[in-house]
Amino acid sequence: MPRKATNTVxxxxxxxxxxxxxxxxxxxxxxEILGELLACAERLGRSPTMREFEEDPRTRVHPQTxxxxxxxxxxxxxxxxxxxxRFATREELLGQLRALGEELGRIPTGKDIELRRGRMPSKSxxxxxxxxxxxxxxxxxxxxxxxxxxxxxxxxxxxxLARRLRRLPKFADWAKARKDDETMLTEWQVYRxxxxxxxxxxxxxxxxxxxxxxxxxxxxxEGRLT
Numbered sequence: 017m018p019r020k021a022t023n024t025v026x027x028x029x030x031x032x033x034x035x036x037x038x039x040x041x042x043x044x045x046x047x048e049i050l051g052e053l054l055a056c057a058e059r060l061g062r063s064p065t066m067r068e069f070e071e072d073p074r075t076r077v078h079p080q081t082x083x084x085x086x087x088x089x090x091x092x093x094x095x096x097x098x099x100x101x102r103f104a105t106r107e108e109l110l111g112q113l114r115a116l117g118e119e120l121g122r123i124p125t126g127k128d129i130e131l132r133r134g135r136m137p138s139k140s141x142x143x144x145x146x147x148x149x150x151x152x153x154x155x156x157x158x159x160x161x162x163x164x165x166x167x168x169x170x171x172x173x174x175x176x177l178a179r180r181l182r183r184l185p186k187f188a189d190w191a192k193a194r195k196d197d198e199t200m201l202t203e204w205q206v207y208r209x210x211x212x213x214x215x216x217x218x219x220x221x222x223x224x225x226x227x228x229x230x231x232x233x234x235x236x237x238e239g240r241l242t
Contacts, residue, residue, distance in 0.1 A: 044077055049085055050096040052077045061133050063098040097135060109137055109145055113156040122198050123158045167223075170206045174224045175231075184221045184239035 044052075056064045056072050064072070066079040066089055079089065086092035094108075116124045116136065126149055129136050139149055146152040153160045177185045177193050185193070190203040210216035225235045234242045 044081070046085065046095075049077055049082055050092070053082070053093060053096040053098060057096075057098055057135065062138075063093060063135075106145055109142060109152065110156040112136055113142075113152060113158070117156070117158060120198075123153060123160060125202070166201065166205070167209050170201050170209060170220070171224060171227050173200050174206075174220070175227055178224060178228060178241060179233075182241045184224055184235065184241075187217050 052075055053064070053069070056069050056075055059072065059074065060068060069075055069082075070079050082092045083089055086095060113124060116128060116132070120128060126139050129139050129142075129149075142149045142152045146155060150160050174185060174190075177189065181189060187203055187207070190200075190206065194200045194202055206220055207216050210219045221239065225239070228235050228241065236242060
């Protein structure tokens, strides 16, 4: 007849058991556990769920270990710099944008966010939470022009570029200049100011020519400055 385990369990010293459990948990340091979370996120290309973390064959830590160490799954992900996919607050989202801006030294773009997939919330989450990425950036404190403000900035930047090139800039000229000066609007941002329709860039060049002529610069029919 099998012996009951009740008496055996009852004889376990609570303090000794607690010390044993603490020792087991310390098999991995906090940094090692957070490193496992980050590595899993890199492999997935996004912030992992508990199930995804558990099913990752290269993960050495069980999700329960993560929870016991940090109190909750989402707390651990925040400590690792991974924003929880469903529970990020508005302030956390804005904080991520500010941190990215400090890292880049400029206003973040949608492409910057995409390149940090798994470490940053998705663009769609910003759209869902703020209505647009532009709204989120402005709320985070970035000077992001919209509408007429953006068009005016594009024309100011276009005028400087035209004077340097001694001609109206083409789409490729703008793309090349943007690589050297990331404070400029991107060529696609300028293009979309005109709804991205056929002839959008020539419409921008037309407004730019009018601006240059108004400032006393002669512009030939071929777009050269004289």
